[in-house]
Amino acid sequence: MDIKEFLELSAGKWFSQRTIHNLSSGQLLAGKSNLTIDILPENEPSIIQLCEHQHVDSGQVWKGLKFSWEGTVENDSKQQTGQAMLVPLIDENSPQEGQFLQTRPGSQNQTFKGRYLLGEDEVLVLITETDSFSVEERLWYLMPNLRLRTTVFKQKNGLTQASFCSEIRMGVK
């Protein structure tokens, strides 16, 4: 599977079950959400805007992934909703490794640049490093309708949390 196939396979509606391990306090938390992933065309205004923010030529962009979710976390009755975007910059000479632009949940109006790597084992690794935090995400498909995702979120003031998601496709959008 190449990077484009990998990303295109993510389009659709997913039911996501997540457990969050706080590695400092030892606390475990479970959450559930409905996640929709849309593939946006290169010329989408939100993608052009993200490129401008990051001073990247939008000609380098290969489409974009828009994530929208609503869900709940254990011990909190409040519905959580959010959106984020991931825009890969795929170099046709070395497509399996490159950069991406993104917006992240909880960091409204901020944009970030990161690195991706699709390994020979078909695990996609997404790395974002900033002055205040770093995130390493690993995604892989067990089958086209079932994927796993681990996320390690480290704050510069100490280690924070690791989370694990299993995501089951509920249908195409």
Next chain:
Amino acid sequence: MDIKEFLELSAGKWFSQRTIHNLSSGQLLAGKSNLTIDILPENEPSIIQLCEHQHVDSGQVWKGLKFSWEGTVENDSKQQTGQAMLVPLIDENSPQEGQFLQTRPGSQNQTFKGRYLLGEDEVLVLITETDSFSVEERLWYLMPNLRLRTTVFKQKNGLTQASFCSEIRMGVK
């Protein structure tokens, strides 16, 4: 990090927090355990015996890892204890990829042969395939005293379970 360093780093006492996602029923379960990993020398009787079971020349063996744990799973007051063993067969010409022998929890008196791969991203992948199930385990260190582990267990009848462990070193043995 080479495969021997990776394995030797696992020796010690760990506090392991696990969440289990049953991908058929959607059930989530949390568990905790104290895990001890001992490195055994090649000439340990249990290793020789494992080699004999699998008709493998014990001269190929690089030490062995013995896992012992006691812990609990959510909604079950019973203490769970268990032991398992992993014996890598390291080929000095291609040490990062090879085979291993093992005993598994819940499969007493049975031994298995599997494949390992330590990728360039320093994630160790352990794959065991049998007539009735397959297991793929991924382990990586965030730092020497903190590691993550995902396990995907598929039964041939369709049941699939994915689990995620965060393991914090509590000390050397």
